[in-house]
Amino acid sequence: MSGKKQNLPRYRQVYEILRKHIINGVYREGDMLPSENDLCQTNGITRPTVRLALDQLVKDGFIKKQQGKGSIVCAQPKGIGILSVAGTTTAIGKENLKTKILEGPVIRKWDDPFIFPLSDVEKESGCIYMERVRLVNNKPLFYDITFLPNINLPRFTSRTFENRSLFDILRRSYQIKVIGGEQRLKAIPAKGKICQHLDVKEGDPVLHLERKINTNRIDFNFYSTLFCNTTEHDLFGIF
Template sequence: MNKFNEIYLDLEAAILNQRYKPGDLLPSENTLATTYNVSRETIRKALVLLLESGYIQKQQGKGSIVLDVKRFNFPVSGLTSYKEIQDTQHIKGKTILTKNERQLMPQHIIQQFNLPADTQVHYIERQRQVNGESVILDKDYLLTSIIPEMPDKEAENSLYNYIEHTLGLVIGYAQKEFTVEPITKEDKLLMDLQNDSHVVVVRSSVYLEDTRFFQYTESRHRLDKFRFVDFARRRTP
């Protein structure tokens, strides 16, 4: 293994083990070169790997600032359930089902999607806990005309697993909107927000492969626990 790779792995472990905490400055290139008994060029290569992996940010006049790597990644453009994200990113968490009831679709959603005034939905409300703290509040509205039943056990586990594997429906695509909004009384009641004044809100309208609208979701996230990621490639005009 190249020496700069060894240094990268050593510094990565130091960041993950919080020897260097978010906001800390790494030692200077000269100090690191002396510590590891290598050239500054070797240290620069190791720092580039840390930069590309999202562990540090270079800031002119300051040096290498350690970033918060404890946030969980939420894909912006993908259509992925929380359960799938939890499994792939090894998030040790718990879902608490607080509501699962049939009701009329709220008026503002009816107007947005031009739905009949008597549209019936399953309203599902869930708290997502990480390390004992409620950091996400999910609100889902599922059309009963497409999803006739939604058992509590399935709602607590994974809506999409039930819809796809039990009902045999094919989920196609979603349109998403991301906003940062002031916290509400409900947020204060159902989330552990510490001293936060705002939450990240993701609103999604979800469609089956045959283009039928079947789900509206409002997902409210605590600011310090997640980062929303995407991959973008520039295309020449």
């Protein structure tokens, strides 16, 4: 719980450690995590702090808690966990994932009408637009159109996004942290660019997600339209 780089809140640090342990197989499905009191002792923190970490693990689906018994590790979800998380890199995992830039990032006007209501500031500043395809095992999974408000993102358009996570870049270069969002979703027949980029036939069913992604920067949200070919991969989420 020390070191310059580790300036996360303590509960967050414990959460990250436990999460990594679960992801790395140290704790497997059905295993009990150490008790809250044990975690207090091993981490030198008090129980309310431990509970914050555990509650976040519950919220993210890694564990289930049962009064009197303990915290049980859940099965690792299958499928693409895009419904519960913001980023496609997180949802897919970095292995097997490729990103191809189709267009952008370029500064341009917002689509009109746009998929979500825009503030006057957003409207005035225009957006940074880019189109990407995300491929898993070299097959297109997502056709992803991203719209970022052109507000305080210096030199954004000169950055490279090939095989890189947009969220990582936002966090490291601009201190913008994604904190959640909302989405709408429907099934539509593929047509036009969607057929081309997802390698599906005209009329094939694809998923269409429209997302508004919230960040820690006040009044800075960004937007994403995703088309997803679910032939080989379900989308997954918890609620």
